Amino acid sequence: MMRIALFLATNLAVLVLLGIVMSVLQNVFGIQLGNTGSLLVFAAIFGFGGSFISLAMSKWMAKRSTGAQVITQPRNESEAWLVNTVRRQAEQAGIGMPEVAIYDAPEINAFATGMNRNSALVAVSTGLLRAMDRDEAEAVLAHEVSHVANGDMVTMALIQGVLNTFVIFLARVVGRVIDGMISGNRDDGPSFFYYIIVFVLDMIFGILASMVAMWFSRWREFRADAGGANLAGRPKMIAALEKLAQTYGHTTLPDQVRAFGISGGVAHGLKKLLMTHPPLAERIAALRNG
Numbered sequence: 001m002m003r004i005a006l007f008l009a010t011n012l013a014v015l016v017l018l019g020i021v022m023s024v025l026q027n028v029f030g031i032q033l034g035n036t037g038s039l040l041v042f043a044a045i046f047g048f049g050g051s052f053i054s055l056a057m058s059k060w061m062a063k064r065s066t067g068a069q070v071i072t073q074p075r076n077e078s079e080a081w082l083v084n085t086v087r088r089q090a091e092q093a094g095i096g097m098p099e100v101a102i103y104d105a106p107e108i109n110a111f112a113t114g115m116n117r118n119s120a121l122v123a124v125s126t127g128l129l130r131a132m133d134r135d136e137a138e139a140v141l142a143h144e145v146s147h148v149a150n151g152d153m154v155t156m157a158l159i160q161g162v163l164n165t166f167v168i169f170l171a172r173v174v175g176r177v178i179d180g181m182i183s184g185n186r187d188d189g190p191s192f193f194y195y196i197i198v199f200v201l202d203m204i205f206g207i208l209a210s211m212v213a214m215w216f217s218r219w220r221e222f223r224a225d226a227g228g229a230n231l232a233g234r235p236k237m238i239a240a241l242e243k244l245a246q247t248y249g250h251t252t253l254p255d256q257v258r259a260f261g262i263s264g265g266v267a268h269g270l271k272k273l274l275m276t277h278p279p280l281a282e283r284i285a286a287l288r289n290g
Contacts, residue, residue, distance in 0.1 A: 040169050047165030055157040058113040059099075059121045068101035068123045078129060082141070086122055089142050089231050093149035098122045108132060108244055112144035113153055120148040132243055139232040139240035146227025152220050159216055163209035171201035211273045218278040225283050226290060238287050245280040 054061075062068065074080035079102070086100050096118030105125040114120030122144045128137060147153070179194040229237040277283075 036173065039172060040165075043168035043172075044161075044165045047163075047168055048161035051157045051161040051164060055115050055153060058115065058153065062111065062113045062121060062123070063101065066103040066105070066123065068103035068121075070099050070101045070121075081134070082124065085138055085141055086145065089145040090148075092231055093145055093227075095120070095145070095149050098145070098148060102126060102129070108247055110140050110144050112147045114148065115153065117148050117151055117154075120153075122148070131247060132240065135232075135236045136240040136243050139228050139236040142231035143224050143228035143237070143240075145231060146224045147220075150220070150223060150227065152224070155220075156213070156217065160213055163213055167202060167205040167209050171198050171205055174201055214274050214276055217276045221277050222283065222286050225287055229287055229290075234287060234290075238284055241280055241284045241287070245284070 063070070071079050071083055074083055082102075083100050087097055090097050096116075098112070098114070098120040099122070101121060101123040103123050103125055106127045107125060108128045108131050110122070110124040110128055112120055112122045122141065124137070124140065128140060132140065175194050175198040176190065178197050179190050182193055183191040225237060225241070228240075
């Protein structure tokens with residue numbers, strides 16, 4: 001319920017901002033958005049703009065929301081091992097050295113984020129360091145480095161931008177049609193019902209768009225697992241996922257970086273359609289059969 005409430009609140013904020021900016025453009029600059037082409041252009045500006053602003057801020061937001069502490073100078077053997085392992089894997093993957101960080105959380109997890117594959121962030125939880133042996137932890141790091149090497153953060157931002165654009169555009173086009181059917185032809189602009197209709201359609205189309213984005217996110221996890229197996233070895237990657245399957249529970253990762261964690265939690269029924277990660281059993285089977 002918290003995830004759904006956050007989704008609804010975010011969409012409401014976007015709609016309010018969109019309405020204010022469109023009003024300013026229309027009243028101050030005389031730009032009319034009644035034309036379908038103009039509406040599509042402004043939908044794309046908002047759709048891609050929000051997505052890429054989030055991507056540009058992703059490292060800062062991830063550090064702030066998780067409390068991740070970047071290792072600038074290793075203080076012990078464990079931190080030195082983490083930095084050296086990520087450096088070796090980054091060289092193997094052909095990317096720049098990511099920042100390496102640790103964040104305090106009880107569960108076994110890790111994530112990668114960043115706008116540039118040569119300037120990313122890879123962070124692991126304290127729970128992972130306590131529960132996993134070095135081979136398993138190496139595989140998790142390889143999975144995250146593979147996310148960076150595959151350019152998954154940028155690809156997700158592009159897909160989300162396309163989906164956002166069509167949600168904004170279609171909600172308003174369909175809203176005009178429905179408003180016209182309810183209120184008849186109006187020369188003085190849309191009726192009050194139009195804004196209610198658009199708000200509801202934003203919610204409906206937004207949920208459908210989220211299902212598409214999450215489907216891609218789940219597919220992308222199989223690729224990162226395969227990349228992790230190439231960097232660290234298939235047996236290590238399988239062992240790491242098996243350890244997760246034995247111990248994984250609720251994730252404390254915030255929504256901004258949950259899609260780039262090693263695991264995203266557990267769901268059943270229709271909730272699976274909004275999961276960022278496929279079931280661990282399916283990922284293990286894919287590695288064994290690959």
